Amino acid sequence: MSVVPISWYLVLSAILFGLGAVAVVFKRNIITIFMSIELMLNAVNLAFVAFARAHGQLDGLVFVFFVIVVAAAEAAVGLAIVIMLAQNRESLNVERVNLLKL
Amino acid sequence: MFLLNHLWIILALPLAGAAINGLFGKRWSQPAVNTVAVGSVTLAFLAVAELIREFSQLAADQIPHVGAYFTWMIAGPFRVDFALQVDQLTVVMLCVVSFVGMLIHIYSTGYMAHEGGYYRFFCYLNLFMFFMLTLVMGANLIVMFVGWEGVGLCSYLLIGFWFLKKSAADAGKKAFIVTRIGDFGFTVGILLVFATFHSVAFGDIFKQAAGMPVDGPSQMGVLTVICLLLFTGAIGKSAQLPLYVWLPDAMEGPTPVSALIHAATMVTAGVYMVARMNPLFSRSPIAMLAVAIVGAVTALYAATIGLVQTDIKKVLAYSTVSQLGYMFLACGVGAYTAGIFHLMTHAFFKGLLFLAAGSVIHAMGGEQDMMKMGGLRKKIPVTYWTMLIGTLAIAGIPGFAGFFSKDEILEAAQSGPHANLVLWLMGVIAAGLTSFYMFRLVFLTFFGEPRYDEHHVHVHESPKSMTIPLMILAFLSIFGGWVAAPHFAGGVDYFERFLTPVFSAYSPVSDAISAAPAEAAAASPAMDLLHALTGVPVIVGILGLLLAWWFYIKSPETPKRLAQSVRGLYTLLLNKYYVDEIYAALIVRPLLWISTNVLWHVVDEGIIDGTVNGTARVLRESGGKLRELQSGNARSYATWVVIGAVGFTVILFGLMMGVAR
Numbered sequence: 161m162s163v164v165p166i167s168w169y170l171v172l173s174a175i176l177f178g179l180g181a182v183a184v185v186f187k188r189n190i191i192t193i194f195m196s197i198e199l200m201l202n203a204v205n206l207a208f209v210a211f212a213r214a215h216g217q218l219d220g221l222v223f224v225f226f227v228i229v230v231a232a233a234e235a236a237v238g239l240a241i242v243i244m245l246a247q248n249r250e251s252l253n254v255e256r257v258n259l260l261k262l
Numbered sequence: 263m264f265l266l267n268h269l270w271i272i273l274a275l276p277l278a279g280a281a282i283n284g285l286f287g288k289r290w291s292q293p294a295v296n297t298v299a300v301g302s303v304t305l306a307f308l309a310v311a312e313l314i315r316e317f318s319q320l321a322a323d324q325i326p327h328v329g330a331y332f333t334w335m336i337a338g339p340f341r342v343d344f345a346l347q348v349d350q351l352t353v354v355m356l357c358v359v360s361f362v363g364m365l366i367h368i369y370s371t372g373y374m375a376h377e378g379g380y381y382r383f384f385c386y387l388n389l390f391m392f393f394m395l396t397l398v399m400g401a402n403l404i405v406m407f408v409g410w411e412g413v414g415l416c417s418y419l420l421i422g423f424w425f426l427k428k429s430a431a432d433a434g435k436k437a438f439i440v441t442r443i444g445d446f447g448f449t450v451g452i453l454l455v456f457a458t459f460h461s462v463a464f465g466d467i468f469k470q471a472a473g474m475p476v477d478g479p480s481q482m483g484v485l486t487v488i489c490l491l492l493f494t495g496a497i498g499k500s501a502q503l504p505l506y507v508w509l510p511d512a513m514e515g516p517t518p519v520s521a522l523i524h525a526a527t528m529v530t531a532g533v534y535m536v537a538r539m540n541p542l543f544s545r546s547p548i549a550m551l552a553v554a555i556v557g558a559v560t561a562l563y564a565a566t567i568g569l570v571q572t573d574i575k576k577v578l579a580y581s582t583v584s585q586l587g588y589m590f591l592a593c594g595v596g597a598y599t600a601g602i603f604h605l606m607t608h609a610f611f612k613g614l615l616f617l618a619a620g621s622v623i624h625a626m627g628g629e630q631d632m633m634k635m636g637g638l639r640k641k642i643p644v645t646y647w648t649m650l651i652g653t654l655a656i657a658g659i660p661g662f663a664g665f666f667s668k669d670e671i672l673e674a675a676q677s678g679p680h681a682n683l684v685l686w687l688m689g690v691i692a693a694g695l696t697s698f699y700m701f702r703l704v705f706l707t708f709f710g711e712p713r714y715d716e717h718h719v720h721v722h723e724s725p726k727s728m729t730i731p732l733m734i735l736a737f738l739s740i741f742g743g744w745v746a747a748p749h750f751a752g753g754v755d756y757f758e759r760f761l762t763p764v765f766s767a768y769s770p771v772s773d774a775i776s777a778a779p780a781e782a783a784a785a786s787p788a789m790d791l792l793h794a795l796t797g798v799p800v801i802v803g804i805l806g807l808l809l810a811w812w813f814y815i816k817s818p819e820t821p822k823r824l825a826q827s828v829r830g831l832y833t834l835l836l837n838k839y840y841v842d843e844i845y846a847a848l849i850v851r852p853l854l855w856i857s858t859n860v861l862w863h864v865v866d867e868g869i870i871d872g873t874v875n876g877t878a879r880v881l882r883e884s885g886g887k888l889r890e891l892q893s894g895n896a897r898s899y900a901t902w903v904v905i906g907a908v909g910f911t912v913i914l915f916g917l918m919m920g921v922a923r
Contacts, residue, residue: 185901193897258894 169210176203190242190252194235201231265313266320269329269346272313272356273395275306280388287381296371299384303367303391307360314353325349325763328401328465339460347401347464351764354602355398355534358609362526363391365731369617370518372727373624383423383516390416394527398534402463403452406535410448410499413528414441420523421515433511440508444498451491458484468541472768476545489542489549492535493556500532500586503560507842509583513575517620520575525582525616526609533589533605537598541768544596550680554594558675558685558692561587563839565695569702570825570835573630574619577703581656582612584692588671591689595681597674598765599758603746604667610742611655611664614735615700618649621724621732622707629714632706639708641721644729646708648736653704655739657697658803663743665800668693670746672799693799697806705814 180200187193205224212220242252249256265271279302287295320327326349334344348356367387374383390413397409414437422434452462459467477483496502501509512524523529536543536553543549561584568580585608592601623630625642639646655662658669672693675686723729746757813821825832834840891902 181904185897185904188897193900254896257896 166210166214170207173203173207173210176200176206188253188255190245190254193254194238194242198231198235201227263316265309266316266327266348267329269313269348269399270331272306272309272360273346273392273399275302275309276388276391276395278302280385280392283381283388284385287385290381292371292375292380295381295384299388300364300367300371302388303360303364306391306395307364310356310360313348313356317348317353322763326352326401326465330401334404340456342402342404342462344405345401345463346399346405348399349764350761351534351537351602352398354606354761356395358606359391359394359398359527362609362613362735363394363522365734366518366522366526366613366617369521369620369728369731370516372725373518373620374516375725377516379423383420386416386419386423387519387522390420390523390528394531397531401465402461403455403467404462406538407448407452410495410531410535411445413523413531414438414445414499417441417512417523417528420519421512423515423519427514430514433508433514437508437512440505441498444495444505446494447491447498448495451488451495454484454488454491458488464538468768471541471545474545476770477547479547482548483546485542486546486548489539489546490552492539492542493549493553496532496536496590497556498532499535500529500590501583502532502556502587502590503563504841506560506564506583507845510576510579510838513573513579517575517616517623520579521613521616521620524579526613529582529586530589530605530609533586533593533601536590536593537602537765540593540598540765543593544769547680550594550596551682552594553590554675554680554682554685557587557590557592557594558688559587560584561591561692562688562695563587565692565699567835567838568699569695570832571699572633574622574632574635574703574707575616575630577632577699578612578615578619581615581696581700584696585612585656587692588668588689591675591685592671595671595675595685596679597671599755599761600667600670600674602761603743603757604664604671607655607663607667607739607743610735611652611662611739614648614652614732614739615656617728617732617735618645618652621645621728622649624724624728625721626714627719629719632703634714635707635712636710636714637708637712638721642723644723644732648729648732649708650704651736651739653700655743656700657807658693658799659807660800661740663739663741665803666743666746669797669799672797690798690802694802694806697803698810701807701810702814705810709815710818 177200180196180198180203183196183199184193187196205227208220208224208227212218212224245257246252279298282298282302283290283295287298317325317327326347328345328347330343330345332344334342336342367384370383370387374380377383393409393412393416395409397406397413400406400409418434418438421437422431424430425434455467456462459470461467461470471485474485477486498505509524509529513520515524543553564580564583564587568577568584571577571580585604589601589604589608592598592604621642622635622638622645625638625645626635629635651662655664658665672686672689675681675689676683746755813824837843891898
């Protein structure tokens with residue numbers, strides 16, 4: 161059984177990242193956007209892991225752990241914001257949340 | 263020698279008075295303002311008196327005494343010191359300015375007592391004294407120019423003293439703008455002086471000019487051009503043709519101002535300047551002739567207008583223009599001494615006449631029209647007698663100050679080194695007219711039946727603060743001319759001898775030669791005196807008096823009939839030859855039209871405002887477009903982030919490809 165070449169992982173990572181980015185831009189539901197961001201983070205994680213494996217080094221794995229920690233913290237803060245938003249606006253549409261502009 | 267070493271004190275006194283009254287006078291009572299204003303000018307006068315005592319002890323080679331205080335400006339070879347100087351001419355001017363100025367300050371305390379802005383008036387008046395003294399004491403053209411412009415400023419402020427009255431505010435502006443035309447020539451003249459002599463200090467200029475040849479009779483050398491430019495300034499400041507139009511309007515100001523600024527001192531600055539620059543003028547026959555012609559024509563021209571005016575101050579205003587013409591005539595025929603002498607006596611008698619006219623106006627409760635006066639002789643006797651003395655003096659009746667000075671001028675025009683009989687004849691006619699209109703003024707005002715409503719106008723003599731200056735000036739109007747009197751008996755003219763160093767030190771050789779026989783000719787004193795007393799000027803003066811008496815006392819119907827029979831001429835004179843209207847049509851209105859329709863609506867509103875507003879509009883609209891990016895919509899921000907990231911990546915790849923290749 162031959163080894164899967166690294167380019168495959170990277171192409172998959174790029175596809176996942178692109179899907180996430182497109183979803184962030186085009187989706188209106190804040191939860192969907194939130195999930196798309198998670199998708200982008202994990203696409204990056206995949207690239208890190210693929211490189212770590214290919215080069216036989218631990219640096220990429222360490223980064224992945226950091227990213228997972230940050231993603232967890234982000235989820236905690238982000239979901240809190242989503243709940244407050246849902247309570248105040250009774251909607252999850254981000255287009256209705258534009259009062260922070262000048 | 264204290265004051266000679268500290269000349270600046272004389273200037274500092276009135277300046278301090280102006281500053282104190284200007285800063286604090288608003289809250290002070292009238293007596294306090296009076297003390298500061300009159301006190302500072304009186305101290306200045308005393309300082310001048312002390313200065314003269316010290317000056318008299320100087321040796322001839324120490325004159326002019328120059329005090330340089332600091333270097334004012336340096337720009338390459340251009341260097342101006344703040345320097346003051348004293349010589350004989352300055353001494354005469356200082357005497358006139360400080361003494362007449364002091365009297366008029368005292369007079370003003372009475373005249374202005376019931377006016378608003380009392381402190382402001384005295385602040386301006388003191389400031390005027392400061393600038394006038396600067397003008398006469400300046401040791402170079404630039405310091406003189408500062409005084410020159412400063413008195414113009416004070417003149418503007420004081421003409422427009424009652425600035426709520428439109429005519430007064432307009433008259434102030436007119437005076438300022440018209441004299442500015444002359445000052446432009448003066449400024450160019452100063453620059454040309456510097457370009458020619460590489461200095462603006464009088465001493466340097468005169469020394470170099472003394473080494474230059476006299477211009478030929480029709481040669482437009484550099485000296486001639488300089489003199490004509492400087493004389494342009496004098497024309498504006500001293501109200502000569504064609505720039506005299508501001509002076510009659512300047513009578514909108516309070517009467518003491520008319521007396522001090524527009525009769526006795528400021529308007530004579532042009533004469534002073536021409537006399538001061540005599541080493542240059544003496545070397546330019548064309549400029550001399552121009553000065554003489556302008557002077558003589560103005561003297562005659564203004565006198566004819568004075569004949570028909572009915573406003574008491576307007577008569578005196580045209581009379582001032584006319585008398586200034588005499589002074590220029592004197593300078594133009596080379597008799598600078600006579601010009602300055604007339605300047606001095608004129609300051610006395612014209613100051614007196616204006617103050618007396620002010621006293622009449624005060625007595626009549628503000629009425630200035632002589633046709634509504636009459637019969638005031640008994641009611642205000644002090645004013646009547648002093649005004650009569652002033653009139654006798656200006657008419658050139660023998661024994662009074664004006665006789666001596668006017669006779670010297672006409673004598674110089676008749677037989678001096680630059681004699682010109684046509685100009686002499688114009689001067690003589692003007693003398694007759696002067697006598698006529700002045701006695702007309704006296705007869706209309708003080709004689710005949712009252713033409714005012716005696717129940718409503720309460721005629722009263724003025725307070726002592728006004729009558730005492732009148733009496734002092736009346737005394738000087740009689741005896742102020744006697745310093746030159748021995749000359750008329752064939753003896754020495756003390757005034758002329760005193761001023762000679764100023765006017766002969768740098769004069770061209772030809773004048774000195776031609777002047778010598780003239781003195782030798784004065785052989786028979788008794789004949790000389792007889793000649794002067796029965797001379798043509800005296801005869802026309804008395805004729806003018808008699809004619810005025812005939813017209814306005816003997817048969818008051820004559821003037822009306824005469825006015826009917828020469829209606830065209832009368833209307834022309836009454837409207838002052840329509841000069842104001844002609845200037846309005848030729849200059850003022852076209853200028854206003856260009857200013858409004860081109861400079862205002864096109865240049866200012868179109869180009870300047872358009873540029874500024876256009877820049878603002880472009881920025882505002884592009885900013886508005888850019889603002890829409892900041893929608894507050896998180897998704898649009900995310901879009902931009904993605905576009906940026908993609909763009910960045912593309913550029914980075916491009917660079918890496920470039921490096922790899």
